Amino acid sequence: MKLEIKDLWISVNGKQIIKGLNLDINKGEIHALMGPNGSGKSTLANALLGHPKYKIENGEILLDGIDLLKLKPEERAKKGLFLAFQYPLEISGVKFSNFLFSVMKKYDHELNIVKFKQKLNETLKKLNLDENFPNRELNYGFSGGEKKRAEILQLLMINPQLAILDETDSGLDIDSLKLVAKAVNNLRNPNFSCLVITHYQRVLNYLKPDVVHIMVDGNIVLTGDYELVNEIESKGYENIKELV
Amino acid sequence: MEEILQINKGYEEKYGFKDDVESTIKTQKGLNEDVIKEISKYKKEPSWMIEFRLKAYGIFKSKPMPQWGANLNEINFDEIIYYASPSDKKSNSWEDVPEYVKKTFDKLGIPEAERKFLGGVGAQYDSEVIYHNLRKDLEEQGVIFTDMDTAVQKYPDLVKKYFGKIIPMGDNKFAALNSAAWSGGSFIYVPPNIDVKVPLQAYFRINTKNFGQFERTLIIADKGSKVHYIEGCTAPIYSSDSLHAAVVEIVALEGSNVRYTTIQNWSPNVYNLVTKRAFAYKNATVEWVDGNLGSKITMKYPSVFMMEEGAKANILSVAFAGKGQHQDAGAKAIHLAPNTTSTITSKSICKDGGRTSYRGLLQVAKGSTKVKANVTCDALILDEISRSDTYPTMKIHEQDSSITHEANVGKVGEDQLFYLMCRGLSKAEAMSMIILGFIEQFTKELPMDYAIELNRLIQLEMEGSVG
Numbered sequence: 001m002k003l004e005i006k007d008l009w010i011s012v013n014g015k016q017i018i019k020g021l022n023l024d025i026n027k028g029e030i031h032a033l034m035g036p037n038g039s040g041k042s043t044l045a046n047a048l049l050g051h052p053k054y055k056i057e058n059g060e061i062l063l064d065g066i067d068l069l070k071l072k073p074e075e076r077a078k079k080g081l082f083l084a085f086q087y088p089l090e091i092s093g094v095k096f097s098n099f100l101f102s103v104m105k106k107y108d109h110e111l112n113i114v115k116f117k118q119k120l121n122e123t124l125k126k127l128n129l130d131e132n133f134p135n136r137e138l139n140y141g142f143s144g145g146e147k148k149r150a151e152i153l154q155l156l157m158i159n160p161q162l163a164i165l166d167e168t169d170s171g172l173d174i175d176s177l178k179l180v181a182k183a184v185n186n187l188r189n190p191n192f193s194c195l196v197i198t199h200y201q202r203v204l205n206y207l208k209p210d211v212v213h214i215m216v217d218g219n220i221v222l223t224g225d226y227e228l229v230n231e232i233e234s235k236g237y238e239n240i241k242e243l244v
Numbered sequence: 245m246e247e248i249l250q251i252n253k254g255y256e257e258k259y260g261f262k263d264d265v266e267s268t269i270k271t272q273k274g275l276n277e278d279v280i281k282e283i284s285k286y287k288k289e290p291s292w293m294i295e296f297r298l299k300a301y302g303i304f305k306s307k308p309m310p311q312w313g314a315n316l317n318e319i320n321f322d323e324i325i326y327y328a329s330p331s332d333k334k335s336n337s338w339e340d341v342p343e344y345v346k347k348t349f350d351k352l353g354i355p356e357a358e359r360k361f362l363g364g365v366g367a368q369y370d371s372e373v374i375y376h377n378l379r380k381d382l383e384e385q386g387v388i389f390t391d392m393d394t395a396v397q398k399y400p401d402l403v404k405k406y407f408g409k410i411i412p413m414g415d416n417k418f419a420a421l422n423s424a425a426w427s428g429g430s431f432i433y434v435p436p437n438i439d440v441k442v443p444l445q446a447y448f449r450i451n452t453k454n455f456g457q458f459e460r461t462l463i464i465a466d467k468g469s470k471v472h473y474i475e476g477c478t479a480p481i482y483s484s485d486s487l488h489a490a491v492v493e494i495v496a497l498e499g500s501n502v503r504y505t506t507i508q509n510w511s512p513n514v515y516n517l518v519t520k521r522a523f524a525y526k527n528a529t530v531e532w533v534d535g536n537l538g539s540k541i542t543m544k545y546p547s548v549f550m551m552e553e554g555a556k557a558n559i560l561s562v563a564f565a566g567k568g569q570h571q572d573a574g575a576k577a578i579h580l581a582p583n584t585t586s587t588i589t590s591k592s593i594c595k596d597g598g599r600t601s602y603r604g605l606l607q608v609a610k611g612s613t614k615v616k617a618n619v620t621c622d623a624l625i626l627d628e629i630s631r632s633d634t635y636p637t638m639k640i641h642e643q644d645s646s647i648t649h650e651a652n653v654g655k656v657g658e659d660q661l662f663y664l665m666c667r668g669l670s671k672a673e674a675m676s677m678i679i680l681g682f683i684e685q686f687t688k689e690l691p692m693d694y695a696i697e698l699n700r701l702i703q704l705e706m707e708g709s710v711g
Contacts (some may be wrong), residue, residue: 046662049662049666051662052658052662053658072665072670072671073662073665073666074665074666074667074668074669074670074671076666077665077666077667077668078668082666083666085663085666088663089657089659089660089663091660091663091664091677091678091681092681092682092684093680093681093682093683093684093685094677094678094680094681094684099664099667099677102669102673102677103667103668103669106667106668106669107668137681138681154667158667
């Protein structure tokens with residue numbers, strides 16, 4: 001799935017956050033988006049899925065040539081777009097497995113409960129999650145790490161064509177991080193694209209992105225290959241700004 | 245957001261239909277001593293009951309309309325028909341039930357439910373219980389499940405001992421009205437140490453326009469017994485209002501366990517003003533599971549009086565108020581003995597200008613030491629035009645009570661909706677999921693079929709209201 005973002009301007013509560021951003025992600029590529037706090041990375045992630053709080057002032061977002069801005073969040077999801085939330089929301093009283101089954105039925109109308117349970121159990125193992133985990137309420141009372149792993153659990157179950165991971169690595173201990181990165185790596189195929197938003201090199205060591213972007217103050221200021229990650233790590237964002 | 249859809253979308257076809265059949269017997273509009281005598285005469289009641297009715301009528305007339313809660317001033321007592329009967333006999337086989345009544349209850353799924361998971365069923369159509377049946381094995385164990393009118397004739401000693409003793413006729417204006425004009429309702433007696441493992445159910449249906457339904461239910465659980473009773477109610481949608489003023493009395497003797505589940509889904513033109521009270525004796529447990537979806541106005545505060553040591557009360561309620569509805573509901577836990585425990589959990593949802601009020605009383609009398617009481621009320625407001633209030637009253641007269649009270653008012657967050665929509669759910673589906681999660685504590689206490697039906701009703705509501 002090819003994502004094209006052209007001259008995108010986004011405001012939140014009247015404040016301009018994204019300022020003329022351009023980004024192309026080709027089918028089968030993994031891109032990393034790095035940048036200091038407040039540079040607009042999460043705004044971009046949420047706007048890609050159509051959060052009503054983020055107002056698109058100008059620009060275009062195309063997914064395989066389809067105008068994404070005309071679609072509701074659920075329609076974007078059904079087109080193959082997935083967002084792993086930085087702060088997953090707690091929904092009390094809703095059993096995780098019931099939620100996930102309702103969701104999965106959206107993508108596969110034929111899905112039956114036996115097939116679902118089978119896939120769920122396999123996926124839980126991959127993430128080293130207990131088989132009782134899906135009996136808990138959706139994100140309710142989860143630890144930070146559990147929330148992040150639950151997002152990846154959904155990602156693996158839904159198997160989208162373009163996944164956005166919004167700081168999935170923060171809050172994960174090193175073992176969990178490895179599991180998550182390994183699981184996402186396993187999704188790598190010519191039809192799967194991914195945008196990994198992060199502050200840290202750590203996760204990228206495992207994921208090995210094809211392209212790395214540095215975002216500062218609402219725009220991508222630098223794009224390069226994996227080498228750029230090392231440069232950031234040694235010099236920091238402040239010095240990168242000077243490079244630009 | 246344009247959310248002006250009628251509460252209970254889908255009610256019309258599922259429950260809102262009416263039978264265009266004139267009742268066999270019907271009193272004139274309005275209530276007076278002659279009408280009361282006529283009802284009583286028709287029922288061939290003993291003289292003590294007619295005296296009871298007339299005395300109650302006097303109290304009803306003397307009591308002003310209550311002004312402390314929902315607005316009841318539009319009720320016109322002179323326009324109401326107080327008694328209407330579709331048939332002049334009761335039956336315990338469906339074959340004998342009049343065809344149109346049978347069709348109604350068939351549509352509502354009553355006989356099907358009976359076959360599937362109930363131990364006994366009563367079905368009341370307007371004033372009279374037209375069908376009653378109890379499983380043979382329960383009957384053989386000495387369980388009595390019949391309509392209240394039959395009980396007056398057949399079990400006068402039990403009835404005289406408890407009828408009107410838990411809720412005196414002068415308790416409030418509508419209890420007085422019920423005491424004067426009552427007809428139908430269930431009578432249950434469970435002998436000592438009998439565990440009625442399957443629920444008993446009564447279904448209440450109003451069909452006549454401008455009608456007042458005043459059923460009267462009395463449940464007596466003898467020592468160490470256990471019973472679960474379920475009540476469901478619906479009515480057609482008329483342009484004019486109907487009144488449902490029931491009285492429910494429960495006596496839970498030592499060590500017994502009574503659960504009373506209600507799913508009230510009246511059409512949005514019914515005033516639902518019900519008095520429900522239980523006396524729980526030594527180590528007895530009474531549970532009210534009370535769901536209020538329908539009606540124009542509901543005022544209902546299921547109560548448990550913990551009379552002796554070790555008694556327990558558990559009152560769990562859900563109220564859903566849509567356009568033009570006011571659900572003024574709550575609970576009362578009255579601790580009259582030491583070591584008694586109560587838990588009140590109230591969940592309410594309002595939308596499209598609907599209003600929910602929680603009104604509760606927690607009382608610990610002098611001498612009731614080591615009481616534990618826990619009150620939680622959670623309200624969910626779905627839009628800017630709806631309203632939710634909490635009116636808790638506490639009268640605690642013992643220092644060593646352990647009391648907790650928690651009240652939360654929330655809105656469905658934009659971020660929560662967005663989260664679920666990002667997974668492929670529509671806004672209406674996301675909203676339903678959040679609401680069903682909110683009341684899950686309630687639904688999980690219902691028998692499976694009721695839980696499914698309740699969830700389905702709420703989903704229907706949400707489909708209609710989210711654009």
